Amino acid sequence: MHGLIISEEVSERIKKADGVLAFLTPRDAMVSGKYTTHQWVRDELVTAINHRIPSVEIREKTVDTQGGIVGDRQRIDFDLDNKAKLLVELVKMLSRWRRNLKSRRLFLMPRDIVQDARRFINSENLKCTYQFMTGSKESEIYKAKPFKYGQGLCVDIYNVPSEDSLVEVTITGPQFEWSSDYESVQFLSINLQKI
Structure with missing residues (x-):
């Protein structure tokens, strides 16, 4: 110093x-x-x-x-x-x-989500949350910030309860919402569907 x-x-x-x-x-x-x-x-x-x-x-x-x-x-x-x-x-x-503290990086799929979300990436209008399920117990809901990665979008998640936990990710913007089903935290990508 x-x-x-x-x-x-x-x-x-x-x-x-x-x-x-x-x-x-x-x-x-x-x-x-x-x-x-x-x-x-x-x-x-x-x-x-x-x-x-x-x-x-x-x-x-x-x-x-x-x-x-x-x-x-x-x-x-x-x-x-x-x-x-x-x-x-x-x-x-x-x-x-x-x-x-150790994050997991998830690639958000399909690429169509990029068209909806990418222009709002640095805006307060884009919200991203995730939640874990371990056994039949759901965790609290956490906030995340998507970021540009190559031609797509990624999100870092934290507080992973265990390797056999599942995660659900939701992204909302001014006129859209995408959400996944619960998927394994061990996957590198997560598939969202437009709601």
Whole structure:
């Protein structure tokens, strides 16, 4: 960050991050026997939360609970004398994050959809959503942004529950709507029908 304004650059890097792990470690002793922590780390965590970046507070057990916007979120507590337990918790959490952060790219078929949707690609008028089905249980509905790819359109989907899940994609514009049936998340393309 040589020559850059550190607070601005840190904020920009957080906004581009896949996730934030905020380690709150002891800093200054308090009368209560607890410790304060680094304000920078708390600010970085709040920045991640405000920009909806996946984030988790990892707080050493002697650090004071200071409340605020991060006060009621699930966190990982740890003991400096038992770092092995912390590493196990981090591995579990990161494996869940990896599944949710890694995207799947779907090519939208048939090519007729390109004629309807492509001119609205950078417009608020084009909406794209997707939903998973695992077993007989449907997930919440997620938003996506289609993008031009070669002569067609693609969409990146996230939060894939499992490899045997199905996905349904819907695209709506000013005077059209295309929707797929549920298809395997393992397919590289998804077929939509005009409604």
